[in-house]
Amino acid sequence: MSEIDWESPESADRYDKNCDHQFRKGKALMEILKIQKGDSVLDVGCGTGVQALNVSEIIGPSGRLTGIDPSTQRIELARKKFAGEPTKNVRFLVGQAEDLGEVPDNSINRAYFCSSFHWVDDKRSALKEIYRVLVPGGRVGMTTLERDSPDTIRSLIDPLFSKYNIERGDELQRGIKRVTAPELHDLFSDAGFTGISVEPRNTPRRYGSPEEFLKYLEEKDRSGLLLKKVPKEIREEIRQEITRELETHHNQTSIEFGNVTLFAIASKPDERN
Structure with a gap:
């Protein structure tokens, strides 16, 4: 994921207040992923933690949620959303999708990119990292802009x-580095994933x-x-x-x-x- 060098506290706050469209798409994705109570979940490109709030309610206190984003400003806002919460099962890290070094092998049930995969520079490396951290049988999902x-x-x-x-x-x-549906299917396949489904949907603002x-x-x-x-x-x-x-x-x-x-x-x- 590209390093965020243009971010400021003001722009992070504007994003937080204007990401309803991305949130709605992500919420639909969570239903497809079938995240369950007690799951260990990875939110890649978590932004200001808007979707993380939704997911944390699904997994409950017995689950675990890790959010990662290259923007320090957005991570700070995400952490504030959970400040005072009586739980230690949610953490947010500043980092890149291509390097999930703080996430152990075979430790994640569900991983997702909500409107963030088109910002990832090295998509092959990112998906290999996702493959590494997922448990056998684990699933990854994403919403991402179609290039054409x-x-x-x-x-x-x-x-x-x-x-x-x-x-x-x-x-x-x-x-932004968008992909087509066939290109995305090939990226998943090359990384070792199976059961691949890529569905284009009209999502007007x-x-x-x-x-x-x-x-x-x-x-x-x-x-x-x-x-x-x-x-x-x-x-x-x-x-x-x-x-x-x-x-x-x-x-x-x-x-x-x-x-x-x-x-x-x-x-x-x-x-x-």
Whole structure:
């Protein structure tokens, strides 16, 4: 997983407040993984611990949860979520998916990447590490962005930036390394996993109004750079153009921007069976 060198306490806090979309996808993944009471679970790319709260309730005090993330700022927020909890079965570590050295061999029942695998640099090494730490018969799951999925938000923003001669940069895509469904299947297979399932799902983001979408652009982590880079004298004009364009995406209840997420599950073979 790429080392986080752009993170700040402020951006970590913005991420924490604007990760509902990732959380909902992750919650669906937890149901597919069939995490149970007493399981030992590894959350890879745990962020600020939002999904960890959900999982800790499932596994209960008899289970164990380890969260790992390359951002010190996000790990600090995750730890705060569990401050004062009467449990010692949850821990958060700053680290990389490619090096899970603090996790023993054959010690994890379930591992997952919730919207984090596309940030991993060396995906082969990461999956080999997951294979090592899983117990025989253990399972890994992930939600990750599909590489060929159209970026509908960029398709809206980029023409406007071009019209006003604003250099867009690539903040939204910085460090992201997406895969296709066949590529992900091969990565799992090469690492030794079996029972592999990779399912593309449409997972649109929904906004109740143009104002809600603009707030997303201005507040969500690095996405805020989109409008903050716009000169103040034309920022309101661009906001109005975005609002008009959004009306073409509006249905009866919300504004939707589609994308495709890969929901993937794989198992470490149990040679005892």
